[in-house]
Amino acid sequence: MSRDLTEQEQLRHAHLDALREAGVEPYPAEAWPVTHHAAEILAAYDDAQHDPEAEGSEPLRVRVAGRMMTKRVMGKAAFFHLADESGRIQIYVRRDDLPEGFYNTVFKKLLDPGDLVGVKGEVFRTKMGEVSIRAEGFTLLAKSLKPLPVEKEVVDEETGETQTFNEVTDPEFRYRQRYADLALHPEVREVFKQRARLVTTIRQFLDAKGYVEVETPALQPLYGGAAARPFTTHHNALDMGLFLRIADELYLKRLIVGGFDGVYEIAKDFRNEGLSRFHNPEFTMLELYVAYQDYTWMMGLVENLLETVAMAVHGTTEVPVGEHTISFAKPYPRVPLLDAIQERTGHDLYQKPRDEIAAAAKALGLEVDDTMGSGKLIDEIFGTFVEPHLIQPTFITDYPVELSPLAKRHRTREGLTERFELICNGKEICNAFSELNDPLDQRARFEEQVRLARQGDDEAVNTVDEDYLRALEYGMPPTAGMGLGIDRLAMLLTNQDSIRDVILFPLLRPEENAVDATPVEVRTDAGS
């Protein structure tokens, strides 16, 4: 492999060689167990437990490990900050505290910012008052051959505000080299820790209710359960086309038929569509199905779940999102879709013929064409005039049948279904319904979808899922089902305005020259 190294990279390679010559292994095999993280040490000194002024105080002896960040050498002594997962702590290094020659030949000349090092020593407070470790032992744990961007933080003494110089803001750098972004930015790591807490909390919440976490196929011979274009792939041994799932709905409901009273799955779904601030082609969805319940009950569950999650992630139900503060404290308003439209636009569309709805849409300034059915029109009106205004969590209920091929017909309202979406900050984060369990009605709805697909609606699923219908024919209990977009919820709870900031490795176009080797030949024959 030949790559052009920058000046600074060449220097680090030279340091690597020099370290080996000096008998210092740059990638040692031995473990370096730590006793403390930076934040723990700072916290211990914060509560004055180790205040040197205090009676009977013993200095803390610690072993820490992390990345060497800034190095400030002053002749025979030096300071640097060591960054570990928890934060940063300053290390004080003196020539005479370390083995003969180490300070001058290794520490000063051959160690670079970004190197991973282990330090042991006593904790003390510098003259300037910063809690630091006086290094007595110092080990290189891994050499860094590529310089991380150098950012410097200054805390204003008077205002207490932190100012960062030379902060890397280039989103391309941050997403492509997420490892560097994370290494540099504890606040980015914190977002992903919060996301993990969110998912864990959801699991605990659902497990506590006795629902069973399951795994269903990501590779599916037929796709369904949502309106979206799928990715396609191929299985060699079976010589069979497969789809990556767009939803797990139809498999989870098969499990309800099978006698599970509550099942859920937290899974990646894949949709072959455009990318945006709100869309990544693979994303994480929670789906939950509970037998013998309906959508009204499910609204209660969702309120409880979100309140619990907000508390777990944030410690409060009041969450800042952009310029708003969103309250996840239950209950949330429940507004029928058509009522919400009437309230916002003045048009009462309940049980109105398609042409009257089209006229209303036109009157509101929407572009209307003949292929749009009444369901689509209502969806457009809602999406344009109502949804963006719904900042606080709001249940919008009772969607038209045409938009909801898997939802049960409303018990009293003709042409509507028992379905709700939870809208928050102007976006859908949850979609749920009383599941359609009438196999004959389901077959008719599938056939209608196939008809739409043949007419050119490329989101409509173009095949009847006979196996799913067979399952329903055995009898599925009345069931409440729900899907919740984990990424979007994570965006809200971590106050990030792009989905890329809550996905560790969002999809990007391949980097030019990222692959400088000839592509590895892909074997297409089966077997191993």
Place this chain on the structure above:
RNA sequence: GCCUCCGUAGCUCAGUUGGUUAGAGCAGCUGACUCUUAAUCAGCGGGUCGUAGGUUCGAGUCCUACCGGGGGUACCA
């Protein structure tokens, strides 16, 4: 996909109506310095200006195409 903005050193940025040899801070290198903290002081190196064409006596700057990214928009959660 379409519209639009952006791409200059490892990082953050400047670069005039097109005009000598493309600048600064940080980082790096050499030296000084045993409590510094954007350490300081003295000196030094570092660029295919995203890529390829074009216009021009002359292009970082103007034009075209392409590559990559941001924002918006369409499909969608």
